[in-house]
Amino acid sequence: MKGIKRLAQDLNISIGTVSRALNGKSDVSQETRARVMEAAAAMGYVPNQAGRSLRKGNTNAIGFIYEGEVGTTGHGDTFFLGVFSGVQDVLSRHHLDLVVLPCPRDDDPTEHVRRIMARRMVDGLIVSATRRKDSRIELLNRAGIPFVALGRSSTPGTYPWLDLDFAGVAGQATDRMVAAGHRRIAVAVPSNDVNLGFVYLEGYKQALARHGIAFDPELVLRVASSEEGGYQAGHELLSMDNRPTAVLLIYELMAIGLYRRLNEAGVRPGRDVAVVGFRESSLSRFLxxxxxxxRISLRSVGVMLAEALLASMPDYAEHYPMGLVHRVLPLELVEGESDTTFVSAAGRRERDP
Amino acid sequence: MKGIKRLAQDLNISIGTVSRALNGKSDVSQETRARVMEAAAAMGYVPNQAGRSLRKGNTNAIGFIYEGEVGTTGHGDTFFLGVFSGVQDVLSRHHLDLVVLPCPRDDDPTEHVRRIMARRMVDGLIVSATRRKDSRIELLNRAGIPFVALGRSSTPGTYPWLDLDFAGVAGQATDRMVAAGHRRIAVAVPSNDVNLGFVYLEGYKQALARHGIAFDPELVLRVASSEEGGYQAGHELLSMDNRPTAVLLIYELMAIGLYRRLNEAGVRPGRDVAVVGFRESSLSRFLxxxxxxxRISLRSVGVMLAEALLASMPDYAEHYPMGLVHRVLPLELVEGESDTTFVSAAGRRERDP
DNA sequence: GCAGGTCCCGTAAACGTTTACGACGATAAG
DNA sequence: CTTATCGTCGTAAACGTTTACGGGACCTGC
Structure with a gap:
């Protein structure tokens, strides 16, 4: 005999009472509750999740959907572990498990979500790398499964989402470059249709417009968000006849490849070309x-994602009275040498044409 | 009405027969089997995992235990996503899910495993970052839960494990350095008691012994496996009175910090100091x-981990007739400039003392 | 015509929980 | 003393599946 039945037998109590005692229901005396708790602790009793799920219709698990393929997410491969960590911090407080559900690379993302839903293996979902028009969101909306999106989408519906302020950051970075005297500013964005690339480009364009600089499509470098992509971006940069004097990277790791390509060509990053990147890690300051x-703390992104999700789930909403979360997270500027050195150089160039 | 019952009702068949048809049991006619399959596909039936788990006593999920904290694993934070990807590739073929179970950073790893086992939420486990003496393994061994370890451990028991050949790699790298004329070779290993650090150091020591070079404990740099740790290693290196001419890094990312520190001091990596690192990514060739x-493919490590685990699980062993896996995976040398340039420099130094 | 075998299929129990419902005793109110 | 109220607890059904068991229909060989 196992589980709650064993516990009940040992204590000469009915299993119903044991269950109520463990779940903190009101109709059980203080004394028996104490006895049950003690006995449960003694035998290391942990409720069987399958039995509980079957009866209650939930799973005590939250799914995290991402795409395992490097370079397709617009983040590269170091992004998610930090986020997981934050998500798990919050979930563990509620005895919820994190189920990571990478979309197999030969599978359609929408079909992936459909299967997950059908199996009912999670109570809620975190879906990342949202596309500009994302049929997964449409699907989840119709199904009524609680979820939160990391990254906005133009797909309509009332669901919580979080996003990094890539528009703002692209705008600020552009402002910063313009203020330093740059006029031709290149921008490296992911080559796929992930939404953040679009948002990022918008911020860049609007900033250009503010400063009366015409947008030149040639300056948009569509590459992978990796060292490799950075190298590629450097390559394209150097091959332009009217070479840009600054370049914005959407992902920090790209700087490694970009630096290399520039150095190969004898062009010094930070002096001949200003570089700005995004995302937290200690990488930036060691280049x-x-x-x-x-910069932004990935862990905190994870924490907020989890909180936004729980806030939208009836069973947990009381702990997270934040309603429907639509939040754009600001990033913090960390000044390095990769563009500040250039400021004077650009200034000089401006001063004596 | 839902699930299999609904299906049975629609077809005027008993639910038992429907279940048998779906599960490919023998005692069901070809005709009814076909009808059931068709109807199931039509209504998009997917068996309820909770019901099935409760009855069968399994969960169709595999857990992956790792420590979320950056720098404590000996790998840093980009390691696992690649491995996950490979694991998932194999698991998805068997309709198994991957449940990622990061050990909360304020939690005891052993207690973490104990909880996971008690909840019976996975059919098998992959446990990473094994310690030299690992009580988690002891626990799992006793409980008889199928698991595979990534990284050997001195804890006894008959369980499958995989390991990267850090001993061999440290030995080869040392040989290589000695052949290039180096005598004082520093080595950077994780500051915690993760097993691979120990293994790595052993390979280094044995290689030194082969060449008749005395082991100098001062040359062992115990730092974090991160950019930061690399910087720190560089710092310690520079502060030595009799400066080593070569340094072995256990983790590629450390090179970024090391390079920086050396450059700050006007010491050129690859020329004044030879550097060798480990692990796959495109990083190496962009530095x-x-x-x-x-180098080693992280995805393939994941694939092998999953296969080794399934081979030890009765329900899946037939597909993976490899028995108990004890395998040390070789890494492949990728020559870069960080030590080859030095070969001649060291040679010169050797030649005209 | 009868024993034995084969092929399908239905019945019902079981997995471990939660929870609606009712029962019991004790106490309080009338 | 009766009746209502309250606090506590046991009973049993339900969640969706799988599977051991048995039974009916049909065929075979004597």
Whole structure:
């Protein structure tokens, strides 16, 4: 005999009472509750999840959907572990498990979500790398499964989402470059249709418009969000006849490849070309020149994602009275040498034409 | 009405027959089997996992235990996503899910495993970052839960494990350095008691012994496996009175910090100091100088981990007739500039003392 | 015509929980 | 003393599946 039945037998109590005692229901005396708790602790009793799920219709698990393929997410491969960590911090407080559900690379993302839903293996979902028009969101909306999106989408519906302020950051970075005297500013964005690339480009365009600079499509470098992509971006940069004097990277890791390509060509990053990147890690300050970048704590992103999700789930909403979360998270500027050195150089160039 | 019952009702068949048809049991006619299959596909029936788990006593899920904290694993934070990807590739073929179970950072790892086992939420486990003496393994061994360890451990028991050949790699790298004329070779290993650090150091020591070079404990740099740790290693290196001419890094990412620290001091990596690192990513070849490193496909590590685990699980062993896996995976040398340039420099130094 | 075998299929129990419902005793109110 | 109220607890059904068991229909060979 196992589980709650064993516990009940040992204590000469009915299993119903044991269950009520463990779940903190009101109709059980203080004394028996104490006895049950003690006995449960003694035998290391942990409720069987399958039995509970079957009866209650939930699973005590939250799914995290991402795409395992490097470079397709617009983040590269170091992004998610930090986020997982934050998500798990919150979930563990509620005895919820994190189920990571990478979309197999030969599978259609929409079909992936459909299967997950059908199996009813999670109570809620975190879906990342949202596309500009995302049929997964449509699907989840119709199904009524609680979920939160990391990254906005133009797909309508009342669901919580979080996003990094890539528009703002692209705008600020552009402002910063313009203020330093740059006129031709290149921008490296993911080559796929992930939404953040679009958002990022918008911020860049609007900033250009503010400063009366015409948008030149040639300056948009569509590459992978990796070292490789950075190298590629450097390559394209160097091959332009009217070479840009600054370049914005959407992902920090790209700086490694970009630096290399520029150095190969004898072009010094931070001096001949200003570089700005995004995303947290200690990487930026160990590059040479140190990278000016916009930082955000990935763990905190994970924490907020989890909180936004729980806030939208009836069973947990009381702990997270934040309603429907639509939040754009700001990033923090960390000045490095990769563009500040250039400021004077650009200034000089401006001063004596 | 839902699930299999609904299906049975629609077809005027008993639910038992429907279940048998779906599960490919023998005692069901070809005709009814076809009808059931068709109807199931039509209504998009997917068996309820909770019901099935309760009855069968399994969960169709595999857990992956790792420690979320950056720097404590000996790998840093980009390691696992690649491995996950490979694991998932194999699991999805068997309709198994991957449940990622990061050990909360304020939690005891052993207690973490104990809880997971008690909840019976997975059919098998992959446990990473094994310690030299690992009580988690002891626990799992006693409980008889199928698991595979990534990284050997001195804890006894008959369980499958995989390991990267850090001993061999440290030995080869040392040989290589000695052949290039180096005598004082520093080595950077994780500051915690993760087993691979120990293994790595052993390979290094044995290689030294082969060449008749005395082991100098001062040359062992115990730092975090991160950019930061690399910087720290560089710092310690520079502060030595009799400075080593070569340094082995256990983790590629450390090279970034090391390079920076050396450059700050006007010491050129690859020329004044030879550097060798480990682990796959495109990082190595985008550093300057390109890093000589030992490479392995993380995805393939994941694939092998999953296969080794399934081979030890009765229900899946038939597909993976490999028995109990004890395998040390070799890494492949990728020559870069970070030590080859030095070969001649060291040679010169050797030649005219 | 009868024993034995084969092929399908239905019945019902079981997995471990939660929870609606009712029962019991004790106490309080009338 | 009766009746209502309250606090506590046991009973049993339900969640969706799988599977051991048995039974009916049909065929075979004597």
């Amino acid at each position: 040479s020149p140190t990278l000016t970048s916009y | 300057s100088p390109t890093l000589t490193s030992y």
